[in-house]
Amino acid sequence: MIEKFGQYFILMGNLFVRRERFKVYFRLTVDECIHIGVDSLLIVAIVSSFIGAVTCIQTAANLVSPLIPSYIIASVTREMTLLELAPTFTCVVLAGKVGSNIASQLGTMRISEQIDALEVMGINSASYLILPKILGSIITIPMLVTISAFLSLLGGFVAGIATGALTAKEYIQGIQSDFIAFNVPFALIKAFVFAFLISSISAYQGYYTKGGAFQVGQSSTTAVVNSCIALLVFDYLLAQLLL
């Protein structure tokens, strides 16, 4: 376990030694932004919209007291979305999609000797392959989280009005009332940290794959599991530290 942590930190350190030209990283990072960010838009949009809708309906179903004004439903939806659902839930979904993709891609490159080929050419394979993935993730995942938060609130709005739980005016009032501005940077800080964790842990699992196709599958699964555990641990730590 300790050895694996050490290996992970050494790998992270190796990303910044024997680097290639800036132009190379720029091109690769743009590719990764498209691969990680743009290609994940649909799944993030679907998940976020439904999560927002479900949160709104379930909150409405539980707030049955006539003493609680209806706009509180929107306030609760907003708080849950910004603090937890948009950053954490989106990143758990992305750990499954992006994390497994990174791990299986690097794992396949490892077992088919493509990583060795890079090393023999005198290229720092870790830096060339992993750094653009991490940069691509920390650029696009906070953007996805922002989109997710917006769509989640929109989903809540549509569901709230469609079910008659509250009016459009009440919903708008609810999401504006007692708004804590820090929740937005907090969600983005979480997104940055989670983006780094998902990409680096998955890359580590894939990069050190040994064996064949079966082990690539195992690396991919381990990448998702470890990323999710790390997300939850850091979710707790960030909440404890920043709120």
Added chain:
Amino acid sequence: MIECKNIHKSFNGKQILKNVSGVFDQGKTNLIIGASGTGKSVLLKCLVGLVQPDEGEILYDGRPFNHATNQEKQSIRREIGMLFQGGALFDSKTVEENVMFPLEMLSTMSKSEKSDRVHFCLQRVGLDHAAKRLPSEISGGMAKRVGIARAIVMNPKYLYCDEPNSGLDPQTSIRIDNLIQEITHEYEMTTVVVTHDMNSMLEIGEHIIFMFQGEKIWEGTKEVILDNKVSALQDFIFANKLIRDMKEHS
């Protein structure tokens, strides 16, 4: 010239290489032969720096390699071309892009110079027509030839080939062997080929090292290998009926 001196390597307490020494001359096709699991590939990986030997020294034209700094290693590695067993082509890149890759990453050539060089190398291995295909769209033999083109595109001084004939039919295998030998002579490279292919050994083995249980136990040329008196080497060579018959009739 590549030299390795007293190379030792163990994995999980099991000794894989035991005091292996050898000299691989420039302009020659140097073969490392031996049965599966005798340490040939580990020796090759030590030579190219993919595996760090526990003990011993590796020298490229007198320049220390395994004890060198990362920067020194990198500069030596840029003089090395390697053909991997499975080709190790980048799946997402076309044949042309695969061959172009080392130039894109490591050279300061202009775009047109790079393109000319890539097409020259592809022509040299007879694959100019397949430039736009993906690795998944070409045969195993073609993939090996693309691997050779990629290995020579930077004009390397040292060429390594790991099992260049594995998974190939005899005719393609001979074609690959001949290509390796021609390139070695043409560019005066130091070529090291790891193989257990008997045809390769008798075709291109200008200098042969035989490995057995992690040790070098015989060294010579293709002209004298059939007359060797080492029992392990005899068992290895004459396991093949064709060669056994050849020996009996000679």
